[in-house]
Amino acid sequence: MYWRRWVRRSFLISYQEENGVESRNPCKCKTILHHNGSGELAYTSRLKTREVHRAITLHPVKDHRQMYRIHTYFKNFRIQELRERSLDLHRDISSALRELGVPADDVDDYMLPGEVPLFPAKVGEPGYLGDNKILGAPLDMNRYKPSEINDIVIYDFISKSLYSAFHSNPKRRIEKPLREALDDVIREVMEIINAPSRQRGRVIDFNELLYGYTRLQPLHGADHVLDLLLKYRRYRGRKMTAAVRRHAYLQQSFTAMEIRELPMGEPSPFEDPDILEKSEDGNTLPNDYEDFDESSVQQNSFFDFGKQKVKEALENGLMKLHENLPDVLKWNNKAFEEYPVHDRMVHFILPLSGRQEIFGRFMRNFEDIVLKSSEAVSLIVVSYLDSKHPLDYRNAELLINYYNEMYGSDIKLVQMGSNVFSRGAALTEGLKLCDDDDLVFFIDVDMMFNHISLRRIRVNTVKYNQVYFPIVFSEYNPDVVNGDEYNKFKGETIVEEIEAEQGVEEEDPVRSEIELANLKYSKEINDDNGYFRQYGFGILGIFKRDFLRVGGFDLSIKGWGMEDVQLFETLIKSNLSVYRIADESLIHIFHSVDCDKNLERSQFLMCLGTKASTYGSEKHMAYYMLNHPEVLWPDDFKEVKEEKGAS
Structure with missing residues (x-):
């Protein structure tokens, strides 16, 4: 116990010295060795917080389901990193071929030396890497070129409220999805800014979003222009703290579209009590398990080369897999061809x-x-x-x-x-x-x-x-x-324009x-x-x-x-x-x-x-209010009515 405490204490001091934190203030290390004092409720709410993202350990996690949830959450960040890397590679390819004078429309069919295709898989084939014309577009706030004035994507203004030009409610509170998106963007920006903080001996903290602009381009992604109030703290050399404002021009690019097919079968959830049938001796059938990851049946039969031949193990394992598939995925079942979804009662x-x-x-x-x-x-x-x-x-x-x-x-x-x-x-x-x-x-x-x-x-x-x-x-x-x-x-008269019929009338289809x-x-x-x-x-x-x-x-x-x-x-x-x-x-x-x-x-x-x-609708209400000014300005009409009554 003492050894563990000594190691942990020495690590804290080492970390503090590297980051310019005085060793007499060990509380700073709560940011990396994070302890949540909520007991059983620890980490059961939002994980998208600064404390969770800065920490290298999270304590305590009382429920294994929360452990899986946290694991999935951080795996998603790994997926995001790989997607960003993929976008960077697409942009590098696009930039290199631009320098070689290759038109953007010919990139997908470009051949490397030795007649090796740059993109071997085409649209619809396994291993397709995406449309380089879209994914490889350079970072530019004007990537989208509207052909008509009506196609221009207008920015929304962000302040204490959200202001939109074409929304039915021009001034409204910032909706939760946009607020969460802005939090994500600002957090990532601050992580990028502070990545070299150890080498430079300074830390920049986010203080407040003063104002900003945002828009969504359905083809390319989201654009943000943010005015950020930051706090600059230098802890190496001459220490200082100062408030600074910075404009951030940010672009979140969409990656390639992915389609995932969901089987229409009905596999039962593992925890369903009706599925945990009992055998005659009182033991549960295949769903009863000893090991957390694999059932006892799988441990004893699937690829058990010590007891069975390789061929028998393969056949046994594949049949076990086949038995656990939903009916729609069974390769020897007629349900694969005639699954009665569209005729279901x-x-x-x-x-x-x-x-x-x-x-x-x-x-x-x-x-x-x-x-x-x-x-x-x-x-x-x-x-x-x-x-x-x-x-x-x-x-x-x-x-x-x-x-x-x-x-x-x-x-x-x-x-x-x-x-x-x-x-x-x-x-x-x-x-x-x-x-x-x-x-x-x-x-x-x-x-x-x-x-x-x-x-x-x-x-x-x-x-x-x-x-x-x-x-x-x-x-x-x-x-x-x-x-x-x-x-x-x-008093307005609306004349409906009737277009002149041209040519022979087409008969309605049967x-x-x-x-x-x-x-x-x-x-x-x-x-x-x-x-x-x-x-x-x-x-x-x-x-x-x-x-x-x-x-x-x-x-x-x-x-x-x-x-x-x-x-x-x-x-x-x-x-x-x-x-x-x-x-x-x-x-x-x-x-x-x-x-x-x-x-x-x-x-x-x-x-x-x-x-x-x-x-x-809003249009109907606007016409009614303008046609009934006594409803729009009741006080003015009340005064006029009183004056007429007095005269």
Whole structure:
């Protein structure tokens, strides 16, 4: 124990002397031998901190999963270093060939002496090194040459707030992704600046970002111009400390695009209790392991040259590997050719409380897309009695019976009676009618879908791996979208220009029934008709087994909203991937929102926000305000009205 302490103490003194740190202040070494005093919570939060990046040891790590997480985190930095090295090599090649007078378009086919190709692998072939014309472009803030004025990529200005020229909110707080990106850029810049600090006897610390400019060029990368306030400290020779400002012109280049194919099979997670089956003697089968890295079966059989011949070991090992593959990857299985992803059964679960007319519209949509085309989709309706419209409860049952008799379908109805409506409880009740391995899709009665929607649900929801949270397109109020006072100034006459028809009209192509159904249940997607509901989490594709593994809904939440947000946060923290993308085939039809004042404050404010966001676009609101100056300047009009009344 004393020896260990003496060695550690001597190392601290040696490090301090090399870096100009006085030995009587050993606390400086906390930066390299970092101790986190949070106990069990040590290093469980963000790893992207200055302390973690400066340290050579991290202590304590109480959980092996955190050890793997830290290991992966630093491996990512190694990957980043290799990518940067690859970019440097591409730039060196491009620069050298430019000096030789080789045109940029001929670089990929350039032959070295001896008829050796510079880039042997072409696009789509294994070992392809990327497009040198893009990756080898020299570092320049003007790499992108716009052909038109509309193609110019405008900088955003960064100060205490973020200022954008073409954003709907020109002045707003700096979003978290941009803030994190700036932190990464500044940290890397400071590491580059301080790399030769030992030789130069000085350290420069980051103090503050005064202002900056940033833009994203989709082809090349991100450009930053940053005004940094730094602290200069010289510890060798004449010691001094001074504040300095420096402009940094930075460019983060994109590397080559990579595509990774994910198998559509469903390999079970190792820790799933249903997979750890017991044998007759009570021992667990292949998943029980003694060694942390390899199972006992692998230790005793795979490449065990001492007990088996080489050929037998190879065959045994390959068969073990084959048995553990998902069905889609098994080379002697018909599932490789006919994996039933696109025909997989999807179980719709629909909560309903009153709203008979809207439910009738949904059922017509369901009839055209599912019932008439025999799609592998089932429907479970969980109905509540609405005291304001009690007849809707019985009418919903009659409508479901009508469709079941007409198409011989099996639309299920769960009647909740006069219980207090809770969307989470309704979906949970509907799930009870599904098996654990069923793919379920939580949907609302206001949604409109088509065949494209069903395909995306099946493809993007992967058991044990991924859940699908589509970002749906939400319609604005049609009275606003089509209203004159929201689209033109008072007294303004808009003449619609009708283009003269030229030539012979082309006949419409013959479309299949599926294509016609997709067109029927589609809408024009633009900023005037609606918006993608980025903060809506109610529509979800998930396997029931995965839903149960994360704990399901918080059933204590009653009334409108919040249960989907809680589930989304739970899934984000789980080991499941959350796939979230704008889906223009899922349309949320407009309906007025009535916010109950008896809701919890957070639910009530969320309801008001949704109600305001679905009213109309920024353009519609601007026209309305300009056409109604009494709303824009109420005090001025109030004074004028009082003066007229007095006279």
